[in-house]
Amino acid sequence: xxxxxxxxxxxxxxxxxxxxxxxxxxxxxxxxxxxxxxxxxxxxxxxxxxxxxxxxxxxxxxxxxxxxxxxxxxxxxxxxxxxxxxxxxxxxxxxxxxxxxxxxxxxxxxxxxxxxxxxxxxxxxxxxxxxxxxxxxxxxxxxxxxxxxxxxxxxxxxxxxxxxxxxxxxxxxxxxxxxxxxxxxxxxxxxxxxxxxxxxxxxxxxxxxxxxxxxxxxxxxxxxxxxxxxxxxxxxxxxxxxxxxxxxxxxxxxxxxxxxxxxxxxxxxxxxxxxxxxxxxxxxxxxxxxxxxxxxxxxxxxxxxxxxxxxxxxxxxxxxxxxxxxxxxxxxxxxxxxxxxxxxxxxxxx
Amino acid sequence: xxxxxxxxxxxxxxxxxxxxxxxxxxxxxxxxxxxxxxxxxxxxxxxxxxxxxxxxxxxxxxxxxxxxxxxxxxxxxxxxxxxxxxxxxxxxxxxxxxxxxxxxxxxxxxxxxxxxxxxxxxxxxxxxxxxxxxxxxxxxxxxxxxxxxxxxxxxxxxxxxxxxxxxxxxxxxxxxxxxxxxxxxxxxxxxxxxxxxxxxxxxxxxxxxxxxxxxxxxxxxxxxx
Numbered sequence: 084x085x086x087x088x089x090x091x092x093x094x095x096x097x098x099x100x101x102x103x104x105x106x107x108x109x110x111x112x113x114x115x116x117x118x119x120x121x122x123x124x125x126x127x128x129x130x131x132x133x134x135x136x137x138x139x140x141x142x143x144x145x146x147x148x149x150x151x152x153x154x155x156x157x158x159x160x161x162x163x164x165x166x167x168x169x170x171x172x173x174x175x176x177x178x179x180x181x182x183x184x185x186x187x188x189x190x191x192x193x194x195x196x197x198x199x200x201x202x203x204x205x206x207x208x209x210x211x212x213x214x215x216x217x218x219x220x221x222x223x224x225x226x227x228x229x230x231x232x233x234x235x236x237x238x239x240x241x242x243x244x245x246x247x248x249x250x251x252x253x254x255x256x257x258x259x260x261x262x263x264x265x266x267x268x269x270x271x272x273x274x275x276x277x278x279x280x281x282x283x284x285x286x287x288x289x290x291x292x293x294x295x296x297x298x299x300x301x302x303x304x305x306x307x308x309x310x311x312x313x314x315x316x317x318x319x320x321x322x323x324x325x326x327x328x329x330x331x332x333x334x335x336x337x338x339x340x341x342x343x344x345x346x347x348x349x350x351x352x353x354x355x356x357x358x359x360x361x362x363x364x365x366x367x368x369x370x371x372x373x374x375x376x377x378x379x380x381x382x383x384x385x386x387x388x389x390x391x392x393x394x395x396x397x398x399x400x401x402x403x404x405x406x407x408x409x410x411x412x413x414x415x416x417x418x419x420x421x422x423x424x425x426x427x428x429x430x431x432x433x
Numbered sequence: 434x435x436x437x438x439x440x441x442x443x444x445x446x447x448x449x450x451x452x453x454x455x456x457x458x459x460x461x462x463x464x465x466x467x468x469x470x471x472x473x474x475x476x477x478x479x480x481x482x483x484x485x486x487x488x489x490x491x492x493x494x495x496x497x498x499x500x501x502x503x504x505x506x507x508x509x510x511x512x513x514x515x516x517x518x519x520x521x522x523x524x525x526x527x528x529x530x531x532x533x534x535x536x537x538x539x540x541x542x543x544x545x546x547x548x549x550x551x552x553x554x555x556x557x558x559x560x561x562x563x564x565x566x567x568x569x570x571x572x573x574x575x576x577x578x579x580x581x582x583x584x585x586x587x588x589x590x591x592x593x594x595x596x597x598x599x600x601x602x603x604x605x606x607x608x609x610x611x612x613x614x615x616x617x618x619x620x621x622x623x624x625x626x627x628x629x630x631x632x633x634x635x636x637x638x639x640x641x642x643x644x645x646x647x648x649x650x651x652x653x654x655x656x657x658x
Contacts (some may be wrong), residue, residue, distance in 0.1 A: 148619070157525065168510040174503045175575075178584060179495050181547040194619045196647055198551035200544060201497070203527040209544060213555050220558045222617055237502075240509050241521030290490070290543040292535040295528055302540075421527030422534070423543055 085215050085274050087281035087429075088225075089140030091132050092373040093117060094268035094360040106264045106361060112239055112248060115266025115361030120233070122166040128269055129154075129183070129231055130190045136227060136271035137191060144192060150273075151226035152197040153214055154184050155207025157365030157419075159199065161235040187229070196223055201365065203419030204327075205288070206230070207270075208368030212286035212425060214274050225275035230366030233267045238364060245296065247331050253362070255328035255355035255387065256335050256401055258394040263329050266361020270369040281376055282430040284412070285314025291422030297333040298418050303341035307414060310426035314412065321351045321428075322411040323384065325375055326401070327418045328355035329362055338416065339397035351414070353401040355387045368417050372427070375415070379408040379431050434560045434615065435608035436652070438598040440477035441631040442470070446590040450576050459536055463519045467498040467573045468532050474569055474594025475533055482598070488565040489542040490533050493552040497526050497545070499573050503580075533567070549627035550645045557615055560601050569596040570627050595631045608655065610634070615650040622646070 095106075095115040106113040120128060142150065159180045167176040184197040196217075200210045207230030214226040242248050242263060249262035274283060287309030291302035311318060324346075327338055342353070356371045363370045378384050387401035408431070415427040444451060453469035454460055458476060461468070471492060501523045505516040522528055526545035534543055541564065546552045549570045556566040574592045575581035581590055600606045624644040633641040633652065641652045 164506065165510070168506050172511065174506045174510070174580075175496075175499065175584070180497070181495060181551070184547070188620075196551075196554060196617050198555070199547040201526040201547075202530065202543065202545050203525050205527070213544070213558075216558045216562070217554065220561055222554055222558060236509055237505055237516075237521070237524065240515050241505070241518070241524070244515045244518040244521055288542040288544075289540055290530060290534040292531060292538075292540070295522060295531055419527055420522065420525050421529075421531035421543075423527040423530065 085218050085283045086277060086279040087283060087376065088273040088275045088277050088279055089136045090270065090272045090373045090376050091135035091139060092268065092270035092370060093128060093132055094363065094370060095266055096360055106252065113251065113264045115264060116234060117267055122162045125162055125233060126186055129187055129229060132269045132271045133187060133191050133227060133229060136273055140273035142273065146225065147192050149195050149224060150193050151195040151223040152184050152188050152193045153200060153210040153226055153228045154231055155200045155210035155228065155365055155368055156231040157201060157203050157206050158232060158235045158238060159183060159201060161237055162233045165235055165237065193227065202423045203421060204364050204367055205417045205419040205423045205425045206365030206368065208417035208425045208427060209288055211272065211283065211368060211427060212288055215283050215286055218274065225273065227271055227273050228369060229271045230369030231269050232364045232366035239265060249330065252389050253330040253358045254389040255326065255330045255357065256339060256394060256397045256399050257390045258392040260330040260332065260335065262331055263362045266363045268360055268363040268366050268370040270366060270373045272369050272372065280431060280433050283427065284430045285310045285428030286426065287313055288425045291424060293422065295421055298337045298422060298424060300337045300340035300344065302422065303338055303418065303424060304345045306424040307341065307345055307416065307426045310414065310428050314428040316412055318346050319349045320412045321414045322409055323352040323354055323413050325354050325356060325371055325413065325415040327416040328357055330357065334418065336396050339399035342399060352406055353399060354384060355401050358388045372415060375413065382408045384408055434557055434612040435600050435602060435606060436597055436610040436612065437600050437606060437608050438478050439631065439634045440474050440596045441635060442474050442477060442594045444592045446574050446578065446592060450574060450592065461532060464532060465498065465501050465523050467501065467571065468523065468529050470573055470592060470594045471529050471569065471571045472532060472536060474571065474596045475537065475567060478596035478598055479537055484537055484539060485565050486538060487541040488539045488567060489556065489559045490530055490539055491552040491556050491566065491568040492529055492545045493547060493549050493570045494572065495547055498524050498529065500576050503575065550647050554617055554648060556599055560599050563601050566599040567596065568599060569594060595627065610652050610654045613651045613653060617648050620647050
């Protein structure tokens with residue numbers, strides 16, 4: 084059995100309660116920004132989150148030595164490279180993606196297997212699934228999984244070039260949704276064998292080759308179904324789905340259709356978390372898992388904000404009221420560019 | 434774990450990067466040098482085999498799609514304009530996985546990672562679960578060769594796309610070699626690199642003991658392998 088022994092997150096939510104659900108305006112683009120962070124603090128903020136999670140999971144120096152380190156990130160060193168481009172006009176000065184895990188491992192004293200996984204918006208959710216499978220195979224005993232996505236203009240400009248950015252706010256599954264608001268966040272999760280209230284019981288990854296940008300509902304249905312099967316449960320056991328819910332027109336339609344088809348007999352509650360911290364891309368796997376775990380720990384699952392009117396094409400209504408945290412199974416969806424899809428199943432039991 | 438096939442495209446760059454699209458049986462309109470280099474390696478490894486739909490794909494690359502990333506950064510920070518949408522898309526690592534999956538009808542797991550030693554243990558787990566795995570290490574050179582030398586030093590400029598087709602033990606799989614005594618270890622100075630593994634596979638040698646930075650294993654070739 085694979086348990087979540089600790090978790091930590093730094094996102095725009097840490098800016099304070101009043102600002103917590105509002106993106107700020109950067110050069111005319113809405114963005115969920117962590118306050119007071121500079122590009123050159125890249126490694127410091129990752130280290131800070133990793134140290135927080137090590138403390139929460141109470142890992143000893145000896146345990147740390149054999150702990151694996153997985154970093155899920157879409158943008159990797161882009162924030163550093165963009166800093167160089169702005170300051171000196173030098174393009175792609177900071178190379179070698181593996182340096183990110185190497186530097187963090189050295190700073191915190193982790194000396195087990197380490198890897199970077201970079202599969203767009205599924206980077207850190209895929210990392211969680213890979214850890215689960217490597218632990219079950221006996222190759223590793225414990226891992227720190229880190230999701231890293233920090234402010235970079237390449238992502239903003241890239242999404243803008245596809246006209247996928249919202250002018251205002253993220254409104255998942257709403258009839259008037261107009262796109263994504265990006266955000267930054269770094270989070271970490273310790274997966275191990277020490278019993279805790281949260282267990283990672285299932286997960287699946289698949290690749291959908293229908294389109295590079297838009298998922299097909301059949302493949303989304305399939306990855307959810309595979310994740311549920313891997314947990315040895317049925318769709319009726321799922322209490323809530325943390326939807327990927329980017330609020331882009333096509334993605335929400337495909338995800339809603341997949342959910343409606345797979346859960347036609349017993350629809351679970353639907354929760355969207357991106358309206359709270361933005362779409363944090365490669366880090367959204369661990370960021371949104373961490374938000375959900377903390378909500379469960381506090382006993383209340385938040386409502387989905389910004390939803391006002393049902394979209395006929397989606398025909399899916401997220402939870403509009405806070406819910407009581409219940410023991411049971413939670414499905415978390417993550418879908419990325421290149422048809423890279425993953426779903427996780429978490430069991431919550433005090 | 435068995436090696437059913439491998440490919441080793443290693444090109445020394447003299448004046449300019451070669452035109453990889455010419456090597457491909459199936460060409461994609463929006464693919465760039467990194468994607469084509471990747472596809473050329475996979476094509477040479479897979480040949481006319483039909484892979485199971487649930488096969489996994491692992492691409493290991495330290496710097497990923499380096500030329501298109503430079504192009505997009507140039508567009509944003511030097512020319513101060515929006516990048517071309519599909520240039521932006523090609524900088525996203527999962528897009529290269531998409532092209533491999535599409536070209537070889539794969540619907541299983543697709544993972545982009547940093548290095549050979551980081552990819553192989555993950556592939557090992559998939560193979561232990563009964564899956565076929567395509568694992569490649571792809572290194573693109575910067576097309577501006579002066580910039581390449583500035584970033585990587587004055588050594589020989591090389592582009593490479595090296596692939597392994599890995600499989601579990603089954604009666605119907607024709608393997609050329611086996612990987613045995615696969616072990617992870619705490620980090621130490623590497624004695625071998627992935628490049629040496631591929632050189633061994635091309636050689637007449639029968640056995641290779643790989644001792645890397647974080648893992649070790651033995652490769653044994655079969656008769657005629």
